[in-house]
Amino acid sequence: MLKRRIFLKNTLVASATGAVLSSGLMTSASAKEEAPAMNPFEADNLKDALKAAGITDYEISDDVVVHAPSIAENGAVVTIKVEAKLDNVSEMAVLIEQNPTPYAANFFIGEGATPFVTSRFKMGKTSDVYGVVKVGDKYYANKQFVKVTKGGCGG
Amino acid sequence: MAKQEYRTRLRAKEKDGIVNVKALVAHPMITGLTKDADGKIIPAHFINEVIVTANDKVVMKALWGAAVSKDPYISFDYAGKSGDVVKFSWTDNQENTGSADITVK
Secondary structure (H helix, E strand, C coil), X not given: CHHHHHHHHHHHHHCXXXXXXXXXXXXXXXXXXXXXXXXXXXXXXXXXXXXXXXXXXXXXXXXXXXXXXXXXXXXXXXXXXXEECCCCEEEEXXXXXXCCCCEXXXXXXXXXXXXXXXXXXXXXXCEEEEEEEEECCEEEEEEEEEEECCCCCCC | CCCCCCCEEEEEEEECCEEEEEEEECCCCECCCCXXXXXXXXXXXXXXXXXXXXXXXXXXXXXXXXXXXXXXXXXXXXXXXXXXXXXXXXXECCCCEEEEEEECC
């Protein structure tokens, strides 16, 4: 699995936590299908990605708003805005369910910053886009369905 | 690969006590899933960490995966004032870095 190998390499340089994770992953690299401590960016489905990111339970809330086009003509550039009408938001994650690796980005909201972020993402195909917001120890999420008419991977 | 220049553009504007920061980096953001003409996988090359500080205080830190689009763009707000020094810096998975700073208008 070449994809996995590349991700392993990425994990090495990713961050301090990445380095810790990869040391565990390197030893199990020969046993291909085993990945006990996972980097969320490496997870290939939504459930694993959420688990790897430590999001075990979340509540669907209207206070989290995912702004995304309902039809994206070009999956290579989809503008996604996540907004939370909540106080004390510490983290905001964007997950794209049908992407090869759903966990797209995580934004740590610093002191004084408002829980609002806009960025552009690639989408392989039509998918639900999840915005997951962390307040204290709890997670709130919402989703938006985005139809992609042209793929993000060369389509 | 030789050291490349990645143009980093940054804008910050204050309105009613809220500073809007917009940043754009000219970066290929290769996922590592695509193949070249010979069928060889193009190695992943993407920005995985972004840190934005205002007056040396971190207001935004972002971890990105390969799903962030080419020439990534980010926009967010923070409570600040005109005259703040906003610094934007990024690191990619091939250890290239870039940064830009600006004084809030």
